[in-house]
Amino acid sequence: MFGFENMKISSSDAANPVINLDQGDPTAFQEYWMSMTMKERCVVVIPGWDLMSYFSDKTNVCWFLRQDLAEAIKALHRAIGNAATEERYIVVGNGSSQLCQAALFALSSLSEDKPLSIVAAVPYYSTYEEEASYVQSQLYKWEGDARTFNKPGPYIEIVTSPNNPDGTIREPVVNRGGKVIYDFAYYWPHYTPITHRQDHDIMLFTFSKIAGHAGSRIGWALVKDIEVAKKMVQYLTINSIGVSKESQIRATVILNELTKSCRIKSESFFEYGNEKVKTRWESLRWVVDKTGDTFTLPDYPQAFCNFFGKSSSTYPAFAWLGCNEDKDLESLLKEKYVLTRGGERCGSDKKYVRVNMLGPNKDFEDFLNRLLTIKYPNCFEEIPCFEP
Numbered sequence: 001m002f003g004f005e006n007m008k009i010s011s012s013d014a015a016n017p018v019i020n021l022d023q024g025d026p027t028a029f030q031e032y033w034m035s036m037t038m039k040e041r042c043v044v045v046i047p048g049w050d051l052m053s054y055f056s057d058k059t060n061v062c063w064f065l066r067q068d069l070a071e072a073i074k075a076l077h078r079a080i081g082n083a084a085t086e087e088r089y090i091v092v093g094n095g096s097s098q099l100c101q102a103a104l105f106a107l108s109s110l111s112e113d114k115p116l117s118i119v120a121a122v123p124y125y126s127t128y129e130e131e132a133s134y135v136q137s138q139l140y141k142w143e144g145d146a147r148t149f150n151k152p153g154p155y156i157e158i159v160t161s162p163n164n165p166d167g168t169i170r171e172p173v174v175n176r177g178g179k180v181i182y183d184f185a186y187y188w189p190h191y192t193p194i195t196h197r198q199d200h201d202i203m204l205f206t207f208s209k210i211a212g213h214a215g216s217r218i219g220w221a222l223v224k225d226i227e228v229a230k231k232m233v234q235y236l237t238i239n240s241i242g243v244s245k246e247s248q249i250r251a252t253v254i255l256n257e258l259t260k261s262c263r264i265k266s267e268s269f270f271e272y273g274n275e276k277v278k279t280r281w282e283s284l285r286w287v288v289d290k291t292g293d294t295f296t297l298p299d300y301p302q303a304f305c306n307f308f309g310k311s312s313s314t315y316p317a318f319a320w321l322g323c324n325e326d327k328d329l330e331s332l333l334k335e336k337y338v339l340t341r342g343g344e345r346c347g348s349d350k351k352y353v354r355v356n357m358l359g360p361n362k363d364f365e366d367f368l369n370r371l372l373t374i375k376y377p378n379c380f381e382e383i384p385c386f387e388p
Contacts, residue, residue: 019363022339026358029212032272041257044250051245061229064242065092072255079262081306082187084199088222089229092243096206096219101131103202106231107156107179108139117155119146121173123346125164146173162186165346165354166298167316185209190273192314193305207251218251277315280357287368291375296322319355329353336370
């Protein structure tokens with residue numbers, strides 16, 4: 001699943017270690033959290049006697065959600081202006097992947113027609129297909145590309161915006177009155193302009209991709225319909241009996257710091273994060289341009305960002321790298337000991353790959369150099385340093 005299966009590295013390859021850019025491990029922001037400003041603010045101490053109960057609030061629909069986390073989530077969305085939280089139920093999960101499965105369960109179990117068709121427009125996040133197919137549920141069935149879907153009856157469309165893997169801004173494609181799950185994992189100002197406040201029935205967000213804390217496994221859904229929220233909680237109860245309170249406390253502390261940082265430009269995580277991903281994209285585009293017509297990258301339009309108060313572009317967490325020749329780009333990069341996610345896993349073509357843009361600095365720099373040597377095997381040209 002993660003790209004290791006067919007990768008055999010001998011001891012003679014020690015000078016060219018494997019760079020794993022298949023997984024979306026978001027460690028690029030670690031330096032911010034190690035800074036003197038943030039190092040002490042985000043320390044969490046939990047006494048051994050605390051947090052022993054399963055329950056956080058038995059009167060809440062999501063009975064394992066801590067109230068301080070709920071308030072931190074709402075405060076951050078207000079500060080950023082990217083999603084409506086009023087008159088909604090917050091459902092916390094072990095990352096947004098679990099919440100997506102919970103939403104599929106909720107919507108399909110509440111439908112009279114089964115199995116419901118599950119679709120997403122190509123290229124889509126590869127895990128959607130895996131999630132929808134893995135348990136071979138009788139409630140729903142993966143039907144692939146939303147653009148070619150013409151099966152009659154109810155359906156669920158998953159819309160990721162900005163999209164994973166290609167970073168484009170997405171809207172529903174089918175538009176026949178079906179249910180829609182919106183995945184807004186990357187709708188934050190360091191990745192894309194915040195043009196308006198999203199307001200939909202089911203919206204998913206993840207702690208992993210906001211500031212890089214993937215190891216805490218926290219995500220949340222903003223849900224309008226109480227019956228859908230109840231069914232999602234039912235799924236989470238059966239699947240994992242709730243969500244770690246320790247992780248919720250850590251997420252609360254960090255989300256509150258993110259909100260505070262919005263008020264001070266010199267401390268703003270989103271200013272820092274935007275500059276970080278922007279400079280990486282500038283470096284990647286320089287390399288792609290240097291290779292002539294060998295590789296391709298999407299172009300993204302400028303838009304006014306309400307959060308930054310100025311026009312800006314999209315700098316996705318993943319690069320949708322293409323090859324102009326009819327080649328298997330994933331295999332080509334493997335020859336350079338670079339692991340990426342092949343386009344076929346995203347419902348697309350083998351000439352494309354998804355590249356993680358949020359890995360460690362050295363991995364990213366080494367990737368750029370190896371990409372350049374595909375076109376120029378003996379190239380020793382220094383890549384301009386765009387890092388802030």
